């Protein structure tokens with residue numbers, strides 16, 4: 569009896585395999601689009617009074633498209649700017665650790681090695697490099713030493729010129745507003761002939777000071793010019809009386825206001841009509857508007873894109889052949905099974 573049951577096993581197995589093949593081929597399938605992998609980039613904005621870290625992200629398959637890069641998270645480094653550690657450079661490196669630890673958590677582990685990390689230093693370090701070049705070099709060496717200890721793709725710590733800072737700020741602002749025509753961008757900036765335009769951080773803080781603290785209108789270029797002149801004509805005591813809490817920055821507003829007015833009118837060629845389209849903002853599209861994003865956009869332009877996610881598909885004709893093959897297998901197995909069953913019955917009768 570057991571031998572007979574055993575003799576039925578091969579055709580049964582064959583039938584099962586055929587059936588399984590048919591079922592698998594007939595399971596409804598649909599085309600699946602793999603969610604685009606995200607890429608990340610980190611910029612440390614080492615300003616004169618403090619350092620901020622910005623983490624950006626963008627879909628890996630669209631990295632050259634405009635308006636794609638967004639801010640993922642940010643972190644404010646505790647303590648002063650890195651130039652304030654001129655007398656004890658190793659502390660400049662250590663001051664960044666807390667934010668870098670946050671970056672380790674914010675960027676997925678599998679992306680760490682492919683995430684570019686930049687440090688750009690501005691006014692404070694420019695000044696230190698002028699007065700004590702060896703101290704500025706030690707501070708940069710100290711932060712470099714700290715940054716290379718992290719698993720990110722560290723691309724260097726540099727001092728940006730004032731001009732770089734300006735260019736990258738405009739790049740950021742107008743990238744966020746999608747004013748760039750395709751990310752024609754080469755660090756070269758052209759104001760658009762029409763449309764809105766945003767003026768970022770230093771511009772924002774200067775104009776905000778003229779409006780709120782000085783109580784001066786800044787709606788037109790002429791008013792901006794007059795507001796700058798009025799601010800510059802204030803005595804130190806008058807300025808201090810107006811905004812005692814801003815004492816550290818008060819000395820800069822006269823020069824700042826003049827610079828903004830001159831840069832907008834002469835540098836970038838805004839006339840009264842185009843000036844009405846300029847908005848002074850601190851943030852755009854949820855990203856802080858500073859030079860950091862523009863800097864990263866320019867420098868990461870060379871990162872190759874990930875290949876798109878691939879899935880295997882079966883051509884229709886091969887699918888039909890497979891279907892017929894499994895059907896034939898199933899049929900053959902059934903015929904075999906039937907014959908075996910018959911022969912066992914016949915033996916039983918005998």
Ligand SMILES: *[C@@H]1O[C@H](CO)[C@@H](O)[C@H](O)[C@H]1NC(C)=O
Pocket residue numbers: 697698701708726727
């Ligand atoms: C410091 O200033 C000198 C002279 O302007 C310049 O050549 C050098 O590149 C600066 N250092 C850094 C790190 O930018």
Ligand SMILES: *[C@@H]1O[C@H](CO)[C@@H](O)[C@H](O)[C@H]1NC(C)=O
Pocket residue numbers: 732735754755756866867
């Ligand atoms: C942008 O990046 C390129 C390549 O890294 C560099 O040659 C160029 O000078 C950068 N643009 C600015 C304005 O620094």
Ligand SMILES: *[C@@H]1O[C@H](CO)[C@@H](O)[C@H](O)[C@H]1NC(C)=O
Pocket residue numbers: 797798801
């Ligand atoms: C500058 O201030 C002085 C005294 O406060 C005033 O007489 C003068 O008109 C001001 N000049 C401008 C250009 O506002």
Ligand SMILES: *[C@@H]1O[C@H](CO)[C@@H](O)[C@H](O)[C@H]1NC(C)=O
Pocket residue numbers: 628629630631632869870871872873
């Ligand atoms: C983005 O631009 C770079 C340099 O022009 C190029 O090598 C890269 O393939 C581009 N990436 C995509 C996704 O088009």
